[in-house]
Amino acid sequence: MYDLSNVLETEAVSEIRPGTSVLIAGPAMTGKENLAMEILADGSRQGEGALVVTTGSDADTVVEDYQERVSGSNNIQFGVVDCRAEGSSGRGGNSDTPPGLYIHHVSSPGDLTGIGIGITKCLESLHGSGATEGRLALISLSTMLTYTDRETVFKFCHVLSSRLDAAGYIGVFTIDTGAHEEQTLQVLKQAFDGLIEVREGDAGREARVLGITDSPTDWASI
Amino acid sequence: MTDSRAPVVLIVEDEPDVAETYNLWLEADYEVRIAENGDEGLAKLDEDVNVVLLDRMMPGLSGDEVLERIRGRDLSCRVAMVTAVEPDFDILEMGFDAYLSKPIRSEQLHETVEKLLERSNYDDLLQEYYALVEKQATLETAKSGAELADSNEYEQLQGRITELQDDLAQTMGGIEDDSDFITAIQQIGGDDT
Known part of the structure; x- marks a missing residue:
């Protein structure tokens, strides 16, 4: 079981089943990405593997940010699939990549096969390093949706969730609710086991969890 | 099937x-x-x-x-x-x-044919699943909670969606190995590229 209650202070997320995939949804600038990265970092601090599929920041930025989050922890096993590396080739096998770090480049957020291969290679490396538990974050589905349609993204999420289930990992996927039609959000939700909604409340950022427990949790600040 | x-x-x-x-x-x-x-x-x-x-x-x-x-x-x-x-x-x-x-060899041929049939079965199931999820989303966006609770069509739809989820989870062992994963993704990305 995965315990996310260090990051989201609610009992609802203290026993997340391996294979669970969760959508993190909210308007722009409400800390979705930060929440996703914190969920990964919390796992890394406990010795789990971590894997980020990024469509926005480049791999170096993601790695730098992650190292800050987990500073002080040893033996971090971290994979990055950088989907915005136009024209650049894989760096994963180069000698300048530090141990425990696995980076794969994909030409575009619309290249789903490339992303799939990158994820597969990272999962292999993480498994090979002994990380039988781990967390994946995909940031963000909104960017993917600008490259391809919702049917394709839905199917991709479903297939990826199934793969994570087989691997015993959990996944978090971010989406900007302001950027898409209601119908698109409604459809994509169905590809996930649960939903974390975030918003900017009067007293700062808040989140609630739906679908993991029988009834939604109350909004609580994060 | x-x-x-x-x-x-x-x-x-x-x-x-x-x-x-x-x-x-x-x-x-x-x-x-x-x-x-x-x-x-x-x-x-x-x-x-x-x-x-x-x-x-x-x-x-x-x-x-x-x-x-x-x-x-x-x-x-x-x-x-x-x-x-x-x-x-x-x-x-x-x-x-x-x-x-x-x-x-004979076993090899059988295995390959079976695997390909299972993959194409998976794609068909995923396609049907998506179509029903679209329909469900349309109903949910257009109708109130009370209307949905009264709707037979909605109830049947939800039942069928649950069935398909189970079928998908059982086909190919629910995407157990890497080549199943990659080919499943290739298949979904193949339509509009």
């Missing part, structure tokens, strides 16, 4: 003895069609064919050319390329779903 008819396998192979051997191995489980060359293969190919076993090296149209024409037609069949030598990686770009290196 609800369809009780046997899946259809099309063998495109220029050596009659080899084609007959495959036929003997497969005929108990599948409806088998045999073509002696590429042109005949394309003529015997229709929507009913589930799996094509395609010899790469043939006089006349080569296996590669036949494959290209198959992909040019809007057919959902899966293609296993039969090669004399272990192919290079570049062959993966060519758009077939599996390859077999000669000589082929």
